[in-house]
Amino acid sequence: MKPFVPERISLASGAGGRAMRNLVESIFLNGVTSPPGAVGADAMDDGAAIPLGNQWLVMTTDSYVVKPLFFPGGDIGRLAICGTVNDLAMMGATNVLGLTCGIIIEEGFARSDLERIQASLQAACAEAGVHVVTGDTKVMARGELDGVVLNTAGVALCERVVRDCTLQPGDRLVVTGTVGDHGMAIAALRADVGIEGDLRSDVAPLRSLIAAVLNAVGEGVTAMKDPTRGGVASALFEMAQKSGVSLLLDGPAVPIRHPVRATAELLGIEPLHVANEGKALIGVRPEALETVLAVLRAHPLGRDAAVIGVVTSGRPGEIVLDTGMGKRLLHEPEGEPLPRIC
Amino acid sequence: MPDATERLEFRNRDQALRLSERLAQVVARIGRPLAVMHVCGTHEQAIARFGLRGLLPADLDVVMGPGCPVCVTDQPEVDEGVALVRQGVRLATYADMLRVPGTAGSLADARAAGGKIDVVYSIVQAVELARRSTEEIVFFATGFETTAVTTAAVLSGPVPPNFSVLSAHKYIPPAMEIIAETPGCRMEGFLAAGHAATITGWGVFEPFVARHKLPVVVAGFEPLDILAGLIALCEAILAGRQEVINCFPRCVSRDGNRVALDALWRVFRPIGGRWRGIAHVPDGNLRLRDTFSHVDARSRFTIDLASLWEFAPPSLTAACICGDILAGRLTPVDCALFGNRCTPSDPVGACMVSTEGSCRIWHDYGGRNRSGETL
Amino acid sequence: MCLSVPGRVVSIDGMTAVVDFWGVRRQVQLHIVDEPVAPGDYVLNHVGFAVRRIDPSEVAKTLALFEELMAGGSDDLLAAEIHAQLGGDDA
Incomplete structure (x- = not known):
């Protein structure tokens, strides 16, 4: 069956879950081709990889x-820099040549806020060790845009591309730290329900962390993906489906901070x-796990790294979650996570 | 200690395993297959989320009842909300309601088409929205009595003049009667919803027990609560005891919450109405009393349902078996639409929409197929 | 059907309480609790309203009830079985 896309695009289609993948697959990948030997758009990986010499x-x-x-x-x-740096890193490309940054601003937007965004963007570049080498600026009339929109692109080189579709049965699944921090902080703010507590985004550039891992074990890393929109569930689902494997997750082993867990209970997210x-x-690979x-744990961004599961040869794309009491399927999120009453 | 760790205590793995062993013993004593029903979507959510189905004895069929207020909200009720939005009225509602299909699409469709809909977590936010605005704000209120009392509490106090309520609230006790009276009902006991009973009190089930000669257990929602509730229920079945057993004493008393009940019945009156898929449920819908007509969106606006007549209800609806599923007669895998024509991204029936809907839960978490195999 | 979460009352201002939920705090309305609520008490929250004050002694009772159910006791079961046989027609 053709993936379902509604007559009018709803917010769910941009939330990183099943609805978004349906949109991309049935509209944007229609007729898309890739250069020979390249990892192109149809791979729907974190980035594209084009052969260049060796x-x-x-x-x-x-x-x-x-x-x-x-x-x-x-x-x-900060998000715009880290997001692109991390997408490159997930492809194994930590030798970053440069970034672009485009910004579209709504008429009436405060200059002080722009300065604040720019300062944060520069600080993130310094932290990641990357440079914005070109950019673009547009202003749209009030109401035609909500505040400001940023776009970044990145270019990097690597010897070996790491894909998200190359998990093999027996591989261990490692997460580099606590789960749900960014999304839960934003969901709590957006729900406007006055939740107060130690909720904060984990936004950070992973370039040096990933470089350290790849330097240490090379092909001991079989696949990578950053669990952004749609969260860990969506990223794992994609990895499993593309790799033709299933996953067994150890629920209690997934590191989640208390305030995130509490907010999750409160909002039903x-x-x-x-x-x-x-x-x-x-x-x-199991033999590389210890290293x-x-x-990871020696790096400030990897202190809470944990093994959260194992790759198995079950039904492709199936994620079985062991809750500690029993097993169940872990599903892909449908759309934007919203608080629920039931 | 009812401390931060309280929730953990009710999720203790070892205790869960011990309770499940005990449950197996009791069911073995009964010595034949039996079915019981829980009347609360949160029970099903918890069973699915914690993977408890695997801990239940094969001879014990725990059937999902009409326990999700979103699922049982009927098309015409959704249509009223959609019609108001299409008329240009700004609507605030719980996120749960957004994607429930009506005759002419869901509220989410209406929003994508330019309608003004705000998602709120609490009615208090909807009131705030009205306070900050000069626009008319209609709060589309859904949920069982637990949620209805919060609507009642707000309407009992002063609200801004531009605020009104479109009530689709439901009252659960009459629905249990409908199930028990269904000819051929194979349920031997009911697990009643603990949070709703917090409001109504467990005494509300006594006439039910007397009438239908079936035990009712009021249970909470943590894994241990559910397993303990099932043990108590099966023990009562084994012993032939027909009574109400309160396994959720930390939240439920015999008489319930008087303050909340007073507010509930001051503001609402029960009327009969169709529950999606189930039937006409006498006294199952909660509507605002005449004394509250000034805040009743149905009085304040002429809701132009005729504007939706050009939309024929989706033809697939005819093949949807939500009703049989909600009544516990069939399971999601018995439906020809399940998982192919009816999915969470393109739901046909309401049971696929709500995170508490039986079909959605089975689709997302895996259910139990006919051979009793889980996942 | 009704997502409800227990939390501990930190402070109260009129009909509004600040409640701690296992590490995060939010305001909860007290209009419909039927018992006086004081800081330190536990309440059950549903959509921003306390629907019930949770009596700590009842929490202990619940846990004791679980123990009882787990222990079961074969004597009880036997008695129950005999009881069932005696009153078998309505079982």
Whole structure:
């Protein structure tokens, strides 16, 4: 059956879950072709990889719309740099040549806010060790846009491309830290329900963390993906489906901070369904596991790294979650996570 | 200690395993297959979310009842909301309601087509919205009595003049009667919804027990609550006891919450109405009393349902078996639409929409197929 | 059907309480609780309203009830079985 896309695009189609994949597959990938030997758009990986001599040129692009623009732990500027740096890193491309940054601003937007965004963007570049080398600016009339929209693209080189579709049975699944921090902080703010507590985005550039892991174990890493929109569930589902494997998750082993867990209970939102902006899911060969964990935990961004599951040869795309009491399927989120009353 | 760890205590794995062993013993004593029904979507959510189905004995069929207020909200009720939005009225509602299909699409469709809909977590936010605005704000109120009392509480106090309520609230006790009276009902006991009983009190089930000669257990929603509730229910079945057993004493008393009940019946009156898929449920719908007509969207606006007549209800609706599923007669896998024509992204029946809907839960978490195999 | 979460009351201002839910806090309305609520008490929250004050002694009772159910006791079961046989027609 053709994937379902509604007559008019709803917000769910942009939320990173099943609805968004349906939209991309049935409209945007229609007729799309890739250069020979390249990992192109149809791969729906974190970025594209084009052969260049004996190396790979990796490219990625992402647009950023977030409400509110400033949130605990970060802002749209930091998000725009980290998102693109992390997408490159997930392809194994940590040798970053440069980034582009386009910005579209709504008429009437405060200059002070723009300066704040720009300062944060620059700070994130310095932290990640990357440079914005070109950009673009547009202003639209009031009401034609809500505040500000950013787009960044990145170009990097690597010797070996790491894909998201190459998990093998027996691989261990590692997450580089706590899950659900960014998404739950934003969901709590957006629900406007006055939740107060230590909720903050985890937005951070993973370049040096991933470089350390790849330097240490090389092909011991079989696949990577960053669990952004749609959360860990969506990223794992994609990895499993594309790799033709199934996954067994150890629920109690998934690191989740207390305030995130509490907010999840309060709003009825699954922590595995919301975005992370400074985490990676890594498929690791069993023999490399110990090294990977040691390298991750020695890095400030990997302190809470944990093994959360194993790759099995069951039904492709199926994720079985062991809750500690019993097993169940873990489903892909449908659309935007919203608080529920039942 | 009812401390932060309280929730953990009710999720203790070892205790869950011990309770499940005990449940198996009791069911073995009964010595034949039996079916019981829970009347609360949150029970099903918890059973699915914690993977408890695998802990239940094969001879015990725990059937999902009409326990989701979103699922049983009928098309005409959704249509009223959609019609108001199409008339240009700004609507606030719980996220749960957004994607429930009506005759002419869902509220989410109406929003994508330009309608003004705000998602709120609490009616208090909807009132705030009205306070900050000069526009008319209609709160589309759904939920069982637990939620209805919060609507009642707000309407009992002062509200802004531009605020009104479109009530689709439901009252659960009469629905249990409908199920028990269904010819051929194979349920030998009911697990009643703990949170609703917090309001009504467990005493509300006594006439039911007397009439139908079936035990009712009031149970909470943590894994241990559910397993303990099932043990108590099966023990009562084994012993032939017909009574109400309160396994949720930390939240439920015999008389319930008087303050909340007073507010509920001051503001609402029960009327009969169709529950989606089920039947006409006498006294199953909660509507605002005449004394509250000034805040009743049905009085304040002429809801132009005729504007939706050009939309024929989706033809697939005829093949939908939500009603049989909600009544516990069939399971989602018995439906020809399940998982192919009816999915969470393109739901045909309401049971696929709500996160508490039977079909949605089975689709997302895996259910139990005919051979009793889980997942 | 009704997502409800227990939390501990931190402070109260009129009909509004600040409640701690396992590490995060939010305001909860007290209009429909039927018992006086004081800081330190536990309440059950549903859509921003406390629908019930949770008596700590009842929490202990619930846990004791679970123990009882788990222990079961074969004597009880036997008695129950005999009881069922005696009153078998309405079982």
